[in-house]
Amino acid sequence: MTEPPEHQAAEFAAALAPDGAPAAPERPGPDSVSAHVVEFKRRGVHWEAHVPPAQVVAAARWFAEKGFALDTLTGVDWIAQGEMEVVYDFFHPHTFWRAAVRTRVPRDHPELPTVSEVFPGANWHEREAHEFFGLRFTGHPHLTPLLLPEDADFHPLRKDYAP
Amino acid sequence: MTLPEPYRLAAFVLGALAFVGLNAAYLVWVERKGAARFQRRPGPTEVGPEGLLQPIADAIKLLSKQVIVPPGADALLFRLAPAVVMAPALMTFAVLPFGAHLTARPMSVGLLLAVAFGSINVMAILLGGWASRNKYAIISAARVVSQNVAYEIPLLLVVITLLMITGTLDLSEIVRQQAGGFWRWNVFKLWVNPLMPVTFVIFFICLLAETNRAPFDMAEAESELVAGAFTEYAGMGFGVFFMAEYANIVVGCALATALFLGGWQSPFGIGSGVGWFLLKLYLLIFTVVWIRWTFPRTQFYGLLNLSWKILIPISLGTLGLTSVLLKFIRP
Amino acid sequence: MSTSAALADAARAAARAEGRETFVLNLGPQHPATHGVLRLKLTMDGEYIARAEPVCGYIHRMHEKMGENRTWAQFLPNTSRIDYLSAMHYTHAYVAAVERAAQLEVPRRAEFVRVITSELNRISSHLVWFGAFLLDLGGFTPLLYAFDDREKILDLLERITGARLTYCYYRFGGLYNDVDAEFLRGARDFVRYLRPRLDMYRELVTENIIFRKRLEGIGVADAELCRRYGATGPVLRGAGVAYDVRRAEPYAVYPELDFKIPTHPRGDSLARYLVRMEEMEQSLRIIEQALDLIPEGPFRSKVPKVLKLPPGDTCFAVEAARGRFMVRIVSDGRDIPYRVKLRTPSFSNLSLFEEASRGMLLADALAFLGSLDLVIPDIDR
Numbered sequence: 009m010t011e012p013p014e015h016q017a018a019e020f021a022a023a024l025a026p027d028g029a030p031a032a033p034e035r036p037g038p039d040s041v042s043a044h045v046v047e048f049k050r051r052g053v054h055w056e057a058h059v060p061p062a063q064v065v066a067a068a069r070w071f072a073e074k075g076f077a078l079d080t081l082t083g084v085d086w087i088a089q090g091e092m093e094v095v096y097d098f099f100h101p102h103t104f105w106r107a108a109v110r111t112r113v114p115r116d117h118p119e120l121p122t123v124s125e126v127f128p129g130a131n132w133h134e135r136e137a138h139e140f141f142g143l144r145f146t147g148h149p150h151l152t153p154l155l156l157p158e159d160a161d162f163h164p165l166r167k168d169y170a171p
Numbered sequence: 172m173t174l175p176e177p178y179r180l181a182a183f184v185l186g187a188l189a190f191v192g193l194n195a196a197y198l199v200w201v202e203r204k205g206a207a208r209f210q211r212r213p214g215p216t217e218v219g220p221e222g223l224l225q226p227i228a229d230a231i232k233l234l235s236k237q238v239i240v241p242p243g244a245d246a247l248l249f250r251l252a253p254a255v256v257m258a259p260a261l262m263t264f265a266v267l268p269f270g271a272h273l274t275a276r277p278m279s280v281g282l283l284l285a286v287a288f289g290s291i292n293v294m295a296i297l298l299g300g301w302a303s304r305n306k307y308a309i310i311s312a313a314r315v316v317s318q319n320v321a322y323e324i325p326l327l328l329v330v331i332t333l334l335m336i337t338g339t340l341d342l343s344e345i346v347r348q349q350a351g352g353f354w355r356w357n358v359f360k361l362w363v364n365p366l367m368p369v370t371f372v373i374f375f376i377c378l379l380a381e382t383n384r385a386p387f388d389m390a391e392a393e394s395e396l397v398a399g400a401f402t403e404y405a406g407m408g409f410g411v412f413f414m415a416e417y418a419n420i421v422v423g424c425a426l427a428t429a430l431f432l433g434g435w436q437s438p439f440g441i442g443s444g445v446g447w448f449l450l451k452l453y454l455l456i457f458t459v460v461w462i463r464w465t466f467p468r469t470q471f472y473g474l475l476n477l478s479w480k481i482l483i484p485i486s487l488g489t490l491g492l493t494s495v496l497l498k499f500i501r502p
Numbered sequence: 503m504s505t506s507a508a509l510a511d512a513a514r515a516a517a518r519a520e521g522r523e524t525f526v527l528n529l530g531p532q533h534p535a536t537h538g539v540l541r542l543k544l545t546m547d548g549e550y551i552a553r554a555e556p557v558c559g560y561i562h563r564m565h566e567k568m569g570e571n572r573t574w575a576q577f578l579p580n581t582s583r584i585d586y587l588s589a590m591h592y593t594h595a596y597v598a599a600v601e602r603a604a605q606l607e608v609p610r611r612a613e614f615v616r617v618i619t620s621e622l623n624r625i626s627s628h629l630v631w632f633g634a635f636l637l638d639l640g641g642f643t644p645l646l647y648a649f650d651d652r653e654k655i656l657d658l659l660e661r662i663t664g665a666r667l668t669y670c671y672y673r674f675g676g677l678y679n680d681v682d683a684e685f686l687r688g689a690r691d692f693v694r695y696l697r698p699r700l701d702m703y704r705e706l707v708t709e710n711i712i713f714r715k716r717l718e719g720i721g722v723a724d725a726e727l728c729r730r731y732g733a734t735g736p737v738l739r740g741a742g743v744a745y746d747v748r749r750a751e752p753y754a755v756y757p758e759l760d761f762k763i764p765t766h767p768r769g770d771s772l773a774r775y776l777v778r779m780e781e782m783e784q785s786l787r788i789i790e791q792a793l794d795l796i797p798e799g800p801f802r803s804k805v806p807k808v809l810k811l812p813p814g815d816t817c818f819a820v821e822a823a824r825g826r827f828m829v830r831i832v833s834d835g836r837d838i839p840y841r842v843k844l845r846t847p848s849f850s851n852l853s854l855f856e857e858a859s860r861g862m863l864l865a866d867a868l869a870f871l872g873s874l875d876l877v878i879p880d881i882d883r
Binding site: 048049050051052053072075076077078079080082084085095097099101102104106108127128129131132140153154155156157164165 | 558559562564566567570599602603605725728729730731732733738743745749750751814815816817818819826828830832840841843845849850853854857882883
């Protein structure tokens with residue numbers, strides 16, 4: 009994985025959306041795959057991608073095959089749009105590229121497949137995102153609170169959470 | 172010189188108890204002060220000059236604490252264990268030859284008695300660990316047993332080697348044979364067996380392992396097993412285990428002194444006396460403390476490997492060599 | 503029944519079928535070897551670990567939520583309380599993330615001071631680990647020596663930051679205050695002081711046979727395992743991968759300085775130990791060079807009183823003492839963060855423990871745990 013980020017982004021988009029052309033970088037549709045290079049000095053990643061929630065496992069597998077490691081994954085609650093964003097951060101331990109993959113799920117039905125099969129390290133990150141945001145990772149082997157008490161049924165990082 | 176029997180017994184009991192108690196208290200002080208010096212800090216300074224009254228304060232604190240028997244524990248064995256660990260150590264003092272005439276009960280089988288009582292210690296820790304009904308304590312108890320089984324063997328092989336040289340089990344007699352300068356001490360009897368210093372080192376290592384001292388403190392291993400077999404003991408229950416540990420160190424070092432370092436004999440052949448015995452004893456004890464604060468703990472299998480793969484073959488070798496040399500060189 | 507209980511039952515049933523019965527040993531949250539309040543639920547087969555499940559969250563403080571209800575600047579003190587042993591690096595990541603989002607300039611002098619203080623902090627953090635790790639292995643004395651050395655760093659940093667542990671020294675666009683000549687002299691003296699001490703530690707500890715025997719081949723975490731779990735820092739470098747954020751995503755003035763990334767290929771506990779010991783030497787080299795190169799000039803650039811970041815998100819990673827620490831901040835254009843994500847190294851480093859510790863002896867597993875150098879608040883946040 010020594011190619012420049014433009015190539016990586018194009019390869020990623022082609023791998024995940026073999027039939028359709030990669031969409032334009034700005035405001036991708038919710039169900040389309042897109043990938044584009046961003047300015048590292050401003051954003052801290054070399055390129056970003058957007059995938060529909062159903063394809064996060066395929067995306068993770070693509071990164072795993074290229075030798076990337078999962079840095080972290082986190083949710084962002086966009087309450088105004090009624091959506092939850094999940095951001096997957098990847099880093100490459102040998103070639104040092106950084107990439108982020110975003111996906112959005114509806115806020116009232118925040119469900120997406122788990123990537124812990126591909127990256128076992130995602131197990132804990134997903135548990136954390138589950139307890140903080142109420143995201144449900146289908147297929148996760150052990151989706152219980154990690155940092156909150158084991159009987160916690162609240163999701164403190166949701167914007168409408170009131171203690 | 173010889174007292175009537177009841178007085179002799181009372182003198183022994185009082186003397187041994189006082190000696191063990193004082194030693195336990197002040198060896199803790201030595202240990203703490205020594206550790207502090209190794210670690211470049213002052214150690215206890217608050218209670219009394221140089222913290223000399225610290226052990227007394229500690230003893231009062233321990234005595235004033237409640238002895239808690241955890242629910243579900245075997246109360247009888249739990250209470251019994253500290254007594255079982257303390258009694259044999261005290262009894263061994265009966266045969267320790269402190270001076271030419273300062274032995275509570277000179278016995279022709281003194282060494283046998285000391286070694287036999289020495290191994291009861293293991294059973295007591297096993298009892299305590301088992302009765303506590305605590306998983307850490309049971310793991311520790313199991314460790315102690317396998318550790319002691321492993322270390323009893325080279326220890327006894329070394330003792331047998333020594334017996335072949337001395338020809339007696341009487342500790343006072345063994346010391347008497349070493350009279351006349353340090354070259355006559357068993358550890359330096361190179362003409363009998365050139366490996367005598369090695370046997371002494373093996374004896375000393377086994378002594379550390381038998382008394383569960385660092386680097387073989389697998390039983391206590393506070394960073395793994397909290398406090399091992401003593402986890403559930405509070406107050407004086409713990410205090411007795413603590414005293415017994417030091418009593419066992421004293422017994423072990425006293426045996427090493429008598430068997431290898433000439434007991435009360437002066438290294439120059441003149442001026443022998445109890446002072447020499449105590450000097451050698453405390454030098455050995457200081458070495459034990461020194462080792463504890465210098466080395467990290469060994470791993471459990473490392474300890475067993477050391478015993479089964481290194482110490483036992485070597486001690487068997489010295490045993491064989493001694494017997495061959497005794498047979499052919501000094502008929 | 504929760505999944506973990508079901509799994510534990512299944513594991514027990516399988517063990518019984520094979521004729522090996524197991525028991526559960528609860529290690530922590532108050533246990534001498536877990537340094538803080540980590541709990542390990544160990545399913546033991548005798549002294550062998552059948553399954554080790556870390557249970558976290560005992561000092562969870564929800565720093566990420568705190569970030570969402572205070573201004574960008576008000577969150578600064580929080581950053582130093584995540585990993586209290588490596589506070590400078592954490593503040594650095596957060597400050598630099600905000601600077602990156604707002605495109606603030608940082609004067610060169612401030613960048614050099616950041617490098618010097620960060621590296622001093624790295625050394626002090628590694629010294630604490632060194633002492634505590636030896637304590638885990640049953641060697642008590644090195645702790646006191648290490649704390650003695652660390653004390654000198656704390657005194658130095660206290661002079662300029664006013665704090666001994668939870669420094670809040672970096673500010674957006676620079677520093678809280680300038681360093682004086684005495685600090686620079688003290689840092690130079692410290693470099694001279696620590697070098698022979700590190701040599702002494704090598705002779706006394708690294709070359710001790712009991713110590714080496716306890717660590718060689720114990721707790722192997724190879725490069726592939728580290729990649730799958732996202733482990734970084736000395737854990738990854740101990741697996742032979744020269745990944746260091748200071749090299750991978752250069753920040754501050756690190757590109758101008760000459761230093762090596764120590765790696766050891768074996769991936770065992772000894773490799774991680776050696777990596778950290780060599781890192782301290784490299785940190786000394788960095789400090790020395792930075793002290794030679796530090797320019798005169800302002801220590802802080804002009805920053806608006808009420809800082810508002812443009813909408814959007816950005817992230818910034820630094821090499822903290824335990825590995826890659828990344829802050830991802832999301833702004834919606836107000837003076838309050840919309841979201842602050844803290845990616846902490848201990849979290850990922852611990853997550854591999856369950857897989858890597860399977861079948862280990864209890865004492866080995868605790869040596870392994872010590873060699874991961876965990877700081878529990880860093881995991882729990």
